[in-house]
Amino acid sequence: MNVPFDLILQIFIVICAIAAITVKDLLSAVMILGAYSFFMCLMWAQMGAVDVAFTEASVSAGIGTILFIAALMQTTRRSKD
Amino acid sequence: MDFIIAKYNYWIYIALMMIGFYAMIAKNNFIKKIIGMNIFQTAIILFFISIAFKKGGATLPILTDADAHGHHAITVAEYINPLPHVLMLTAIVVMVATLGVALAIVIMMYRKYHTLEEDEILKEIE
Numbered sequence: 001m002n003v004p005f006d007l008i009l010q011i012f013i014v015i016c017a018i019a020a021i022t023v024k025d026l027l028s029a030v031m032i033l034g035a036y037s038f039f040m041c042l043m044w045a046q047m048g049a050v051d052v053a054f055t056e057a058s059v060s061a062g063i064g065t066i067l068f069i070a071a072l073m074q075t076t077r078r079s080k081d
Numbered sequence: 082m083d084f085i086i087a088k089y090n091y092w093i094y095i096a097l098m099m100i101g102f103y104a105m106i107a108k109n110n111f112i113k114k115i116i117g118m119n120i121f122q123t124a125i126i127l128f129f130i131s132i133a134f135k136k137g138g139a140t141l142p143i144l145t146d147a148d149a150h151g152h153h154a155i156t157v158a159e160y161i162n163p164l165p166h167v168l169m170l171t172a173i174v175v176m177v178a179t180l181g182v183a184l185a186i187v188i189m190m191y192r193k194y195h196t197l198e199e200d201e202i203l204k205e206i207e
Binding site (some may be wrong): 006007010013014017018020021026029030033036037040043044047048049050051052055056059060063064067068070071072074075076079080081 | 089090093096097100101103104108109110112113115116117119120123126127130131133134139140141161166169170173174176177180181184187188191197198
């Protein structure tokens with residue numbers, strides 16, 4: 001059976017989303033969220049939305065991760081859940 | 082069964098939306114809540130891009146030699162609908178703006194209460 005490429009990508013995306021909200025270390029969660037954004041961007045490029053993929057890769061995965069890390073440096077990276 | 086398999090994009094989008102919504106409601110840490118909000122917004126963007134997508138090799142064509150008289154015009158079935166793409170470009174920018182505001186609020190709360198957990202802050206307020 002030939003599994004389509006975007007189905008594999010979507011399974012990775014769901015795994016990354018679940019991992020990002022279950023990991024206890026906040027810096028790891030933010031890194032997994034960046035991986036999630038890049039997988040999402042790959043899937044949009046595969047679905048023909050290249051402009052959205054570029055914007056997602058630069059703005060959400062780039063600047064968003066930097067904002068998260070800057071906020072975590074000001075606060076703490078420990079969490080209880 | 083055929084309906085479930087043919088529209089799997091939409092099922093994944095619903096799953097992502099529920100994951101984000103669960104994180105926004107049930108998680109205790111503010112950064113986790115913001116991560117859930119991010120996942121929720123990305124799921125909605127995935128839904129709009131899935132609306133625009135057409136099967137059968139449709140692209141966003143670049144016409145190099147089309148003229149004003151309608152020559153080299155291509156059929157509608159070869160276009161991906163570009164309107165949801167443009168809407169979602171705006172939504173991504175709004176997503177980063179809300180992320181910045183939310184993180185600024187979280188930093189201010191950490192400076193005042195020295196914790197990121199919601200229950201500890203509620204205990205301290207009372």
